[in-house]
Each structure stands twice: as C-alpha cells, then as structure tokens.
Amino acid sequence: MDIINRVTDLIQANLVSALDKAEDPEKLLNLLIQQMQQTLDECRSTAAVILCEEKALKREQAQKQVSIDSWQTKAELAVAKGRDDLATAALKEKQHVSDELAAIEPELVKLADSLKKLQDDAQRLQSKLTEAKAKQASLQKVHNLLDARMRVNHQLNSEKIADALSRFDVIERRVESIESQVDAYDMTKTQSSTAEQIDALVKDEAIEQEFAALKVKMKQTA
Template identity: 55%
Template sequence: MGIFNRVNDVIQSNIVAMLDKAEDPEKLLNLMLTDMQDALNECRTTAAALLCEEKIINRQIDTKKTELAAWQTKAEHAIKKGNDDLAKSALLEKQRVSESIVNKQTQLETLQESIAKIKADCERLQQKMTMAKTKQAQLMQRHNVVIARGRISTQLQSDKVAHALSRFDQVEQRVESIEAQIEAYELTDPANTTASQIEALVKNEKIDAELAQLKTSLKTDLKQTA
C-alpha cells in the first residue's frame, strides 16, 4: 500500500539533521508538521477501513461455519434415509464451504498483519509529531528571546532613553545639593553648638531646684495647717 510507504518515509526522516541543514528551520518544521499530520490522517483512515473489512470477513467466516454445520446435518440425514448419492452431494458442498473458510481465514490473517503494522506506524508517527512539536516550541522560544533582545538593544540605543537617563542624573544631583545644604545648616545652627547645649542644661538645673524648693514649702505649710 502507498500509505505504508508514505508513513514510513515520514517516520524515518531525521528531524534534527534536516533542521540543522535548513536555512529557515522554523518554516521547514511547520511544513514537516503539516506533512506528518496529513500522513497521520491517512494512516487513521486506512486503519479504520481495514478494521471495518476485518469485521466483514469475520461475519463471512461465521456464516460459512453455520453453512458448514448445515451441510454436515444434511449429509447425516441422507445417510439415515439410505440415500448415499444425496449424502455424497452434501459432503461435496461441505468440502466446498470448508475450503472457502480456509481462504477467508488466510485473508483475515493477512489483513490483521496489515492492521497491526498500520497501528504501530500510527503510534510511531504520533511520537514523531510530539518530538517535532517540542522542537517547534524550542525554536519559538529562541525566536522570542532574540526579538526581545533586539527590542531592548534598540531601546537602549534610542535618544529617548539617553534623555531620560540625563534627566535622572540632574534630579539626583539636585537632591544631593539639598541634602548638603541641610547638613551645613545643622552644623551652624546655634541650637546645636556646645555652648548653647551647656546653657540650656544650666537653665534646666535651676528650674529643677526651684521646683524642689516649692514642693518642700508646700509640704511644710500643709503640716502647719494640720
């Protein structure tokens, strides 16, 4: 059958080797997948037809076996009636049917071998397609990475990116200038000088002493009143 040769050619093809030699691996792989899918469809259609034919032959064999038993019964009946010529004719018909059954069984065996082969080819072809689809996904991933890298490279080389980076540098310098001014102010702030801190400490001590004296006076007054 031509389908067997077609499927076998597809299965025997070395995908990796063909892609390595191709100028456009992605395009070649798409064509190969299309060819594989067509071959797989033919394979399945042929398998379905063969299975249908197998059922027909099995039914024919069953019918022949029923006919064989009928001629056997007729031959026995003729012998019982003493009609040997009629019994002989029945046995001849039985022999003819028996030979037909043998031919049908031989035909069935050949058909079943073809069915087994085409089923195996369908499975191998399906595995081949799975491998090809995996390779296709890898190629698509590599293609997307290349596009992304090219896009990033283009963006990095554009005037807009350079302008944005320049603006960022200006803002950063401005922030650093403001921070420096704040630090300088804090260093020169009178509230932060050593003398100012000592003066504030002395004032606090005087207030604490006055507060303690006031509390003592109030306690004394309370006792005298009591």
C-alpha cells in the same frame, strides 16, 4: 500500502540534520509537524478500515462454518433416507463452502499483520511527532527571545531616548554651571572676609601706636 510507506519515510527522516540544512528551520519544522499529524490521522483512519474488514471476514467465517455444519446435517439426512445422490450433492456444497472458509484465514492473517505494523509505525510516528513539537517549542522560545532583544535594541536606539539623553546632558551642564558659580561666589566671599579682617587688624594696630605716642607726648609736656 502507501500510508505505511509514508509513515516509514517520516520515521526515518533525520529531523536534526534536516533542520541544520534548512534555510528556515522553523518553517520546515512546522511543515514536518503538519505532515506527521496528517499521516498519523491517516494511520488511525486506515486502522479503523482494517478493523472493519477484519470483523466482516470473521462474521463471514462464522456464517460459512454454520453453512458447513448445515450441509453436513443434510448429507447425513439424505443418507438416512437412502438418497445417496442428494447426500453427494450436499457434500459437494459442503466442500465448496469449506474451500471458501479456508480462503478467509490467510486474509485474516494478512489483515492482522498489516494492522500490527500500522499500529507499531503509528506509535513510532507519534514519538517522532512529540520530539518535533518539543523542538518546535524550543525554537519558539529562541524566536521570542530574539524578538524581545530586537525590541529592546530598537528602543535603546530610538530617537526618543537619544533626544532624552541629549536634554539630560544640557540640564546636567546647566546644573554644573550653577554649582560652579556658587562655589566661586563662596570662595570670593571667603577671600573678601579674610581681607577685611586683616585690614581691621592693621587699622587697630595703627590706632594703638598713635595712642601710645600721644601718651608719651603728654607726659613730656607735663
């Protein structure tokens, strides 16, 4: 069956190796998941068809068994009535139906085998699909992370940030200039105050010396 062959091919596919060789792993993975899901849906549809055929054959099998029993009863009745010719005809019909009944059993076995293989392959394919979806989620996380990093890098490299940093540098230089002026003023003021105090001391000393000389002169005059 084509469906079983497709299931086998998908199950045997080396997912990791295929992704490593792919130029666009995410795109390939999405395609594989789509194929797996479609094939899995076909598996279920095919299984439903097989089950219907199996039920139909079992109904036919039961009907033929009833027919065999009926021909057997008719053959017995014909013998009891002394109609050997009818009994022989009834037995021939019974044999014909029996042959048809015997042909049904191999068909049922074949359907059962196909259904079993299809169910096993579908289960394995479901496991493979789960693995692929987990890988898809992992790749999506990586993609989201890279996308977030790209957005951050773009923002960090944007002209707005560069302009803001440039303006900040200008403001910072102005603040430093003002601080330097204040420091220079404080330093000059301190130096000026010190000089004034020293001048005052010098003046005081001169006055004291003049006062002392004046007292000496007045004593000499007296």
